[in-house]
Amino acid sequence: MIDIVASGVLFDMDGTLVDSTSVVEGAWGRFGAAHDIDPRTILAFSHGRQTIDTIRHFLPDLPPAEQRRVAEALVADEVENTRGIVEVPGAAAFVRRLVDAGVPVALVTSAPRDLALNRMRAAGVPVPQVVVTSEDTGQGKPHPEGYLRGAELLGLSADRCLAFEDAPAGVESARASGATTVVVGALESDATVGIPRVHGYDGVEVTVEGSAFRIRG
Structure with a gap:
């Protein structure tokens, strides 16, 4: 109450x-598969955070410009996907x-x-x-x-x-x-x-x- x-x-x-949920899990699932990271671990951290902060957390060794590129690609995919x-x-x-x-x-x-x-x-x-x-x-x-x-x-x-x-x-x-x-x-x-x-x-x-x-x- x-x-x-x-x-x-x-x-x-x-x-x-x-x-x-379906869109988010799909996007981070593909990211996890590409980088050999358990999607459940990614989702536990990413929920409520900006995409770039999640990329920085899981791919800390990438140059900042590449981190931004990966984040932008993920966001672009999600912007177009509204199914479900x-x-x-x-x-x-x-x-x-x-x-x-x-x-x-x-x-x-x-x-x-x-x-x-x-x-x-x-x-x-x-x-x-x-x-x-x-x-x-x-x-x-x-x-x-x-x-x-x-x-x-x-x-x-x-x-x-x-x-x-x-x-x-x-x-x-x-x-x-x-x-x-x-x-x-x-x-x-x-x-x-x-x-x-x-x-x-x-x-x-x-x-x-x-x-x-x-x-x-």
Whole structure:
């Protein structure tokens, strides 16, 4: 159960609003096969992080220019592949409820902009007016820069915002920014202890309370 009052909402994308599991597992599976790395190990690290940070982690000896080339090739493949992408249950309707209620909403994702917009549209989830992507930050999750930037663009401090996240790096990022954090899905880690959780957005209610709003579900 959640019952939280805030002034704005910050959403991660993959696993939080959009289920792109089949595309992500396929891309990193091919990468793992090409470099003799167990895809499960890659996925455990990569979730919630920028692609370039994952490439640097697993291929640290590559020259920086080659790391960027590999990352760009992976992203280009994912941008074009939207087959099987769906919304997290209730995500589209929940975002619409927030927007209709006048709640300031931002998307804060580790994905590049073209990839993020393609996935949101493929899943049928409305794209908020404020979108913070990998191009907009110098440091990716788990650093809090993205969430701090998203809150700033909403005209709010992060501690007045509610952040929805599903990945370890993302939860760290959101919490470090000062945002009240809700876990989406089944993630269990030291970082999620005591944090409210939803497994989807069906039945989550939004009510306006003066200049703030309350989310219950």
